[in-house]
Amino acid sequence: MKNIKIFLAAIASFTFAFSLASCESTNGKINDNDTSLQITDFTKENNNFNYKVNNDIKTYSFIDKVTVSKTSNWKLYSDINGKNEIITKTINLKIGDNINYILVTAENGDLGFYTVNVRRLDLFTVNFNTNGGSSIQFQKVQEESCVSPVPNPSKNGYTFSKWDYDFRTPIISDITINAEWIANAYTITFD
Numbered sequence: 423m424k425n426i427k428i429f430l431a432a433i434a435s436f437t438f439a440f441s442l443a444s445c446e447s448t449n450g451k452i453n454d455n456d457t458s459l460q461i462t463d464f465t466k467e468n469n470n471f472n473y474k475v476n477n478d479i480k481t482y483s484f485i486d487k488v489t490v491s492k493t494s495n496w497k498l499y500s501d502i503n504g505k506n507e508i509i510t511k512t513i514n515l516k517i518g519d520n521i522n523y524i525l526v527t528a529e530n531g532d533l534g535f536y537t538v539n540v541r542r543l544d545l546f547t548v549n550f551n552t553n554g555g556s557s558i559q560f561q562k563v564q565e566e567s568c569v570s571p572v573p574n575p576s577k578n579g580y581t582f583s584k585w586d587y588d589f590r591t592p593i594i595s596d597i598t599i600n601a602e603w604i605a606n607a608y609t610i611t612f613d
Contacts, residue, residue, distance in 0.1 A: 456490075456532075459490055459524060464538070469537060470538075471539070472538075473540050475543065480515055482540045483511060484498055484512070484513075496527070499522060504523075508522065513540065515542040518541065518544060520539065520541070522538050522539075523535065543564050544564070545562050546562070546593050546596050548593060549598040552577070553601050555601055555603070556575045568590060580606060582601060584602050585601060586602060587599040
């Protein structure tokens with residue numbers, strides 16, 4: 423019950439604690455009694471930290487990634503109410519956003535509260551509709567990556583024109599890419 427009260431107090435005094443932390447930090451360094459937080463490789467916007475990991479990564483450890491002042495400590499929670507502390511400081515990742523919360527407590531009692539999101543990129547299926555041409559096998563492509571080059575299909579009586587997709591565009595969902603064809607023209611001569 424004491425932890426919940428402390429955590430709720432952190433949320434209530436968040437604005438004050440954050441402005442206090444900003445005044446005590448200099449040149450990006452963390453000072454004593456500071457509630458600032460730094461996380462290696464994460465981007466920060468206000469009190470939100472974000473990081474993207476490849477689809478094949480199934481766990482993420484904040485150990486050795488989080489820096490607070492030497493007189494402060496931090497705890498990781500899976501819920502905004504502070505009921506579910508992640509003591510191991512390691513989370514299992516589901517595909518998509520994995521939002522957690524860090525509470526920084528300075529020696530003088532000041533509190534800092536931060537949202538951290540580790541985004542595990544999704545895998546999407548890219549199908550190729552050759553519209554009657556030779557088949558092209560589907561691809562599994564990681565979110566925000568591009569489709570690997572594919573051979574041009576062939577079709578009797580037609581010349582392959584193009585795919586209806588710019589292969590330089592990153593994939594953000596399952597997609598079907600269609601082949602476009604030009605009918606061959608034949609000249610018949612009689613003797």
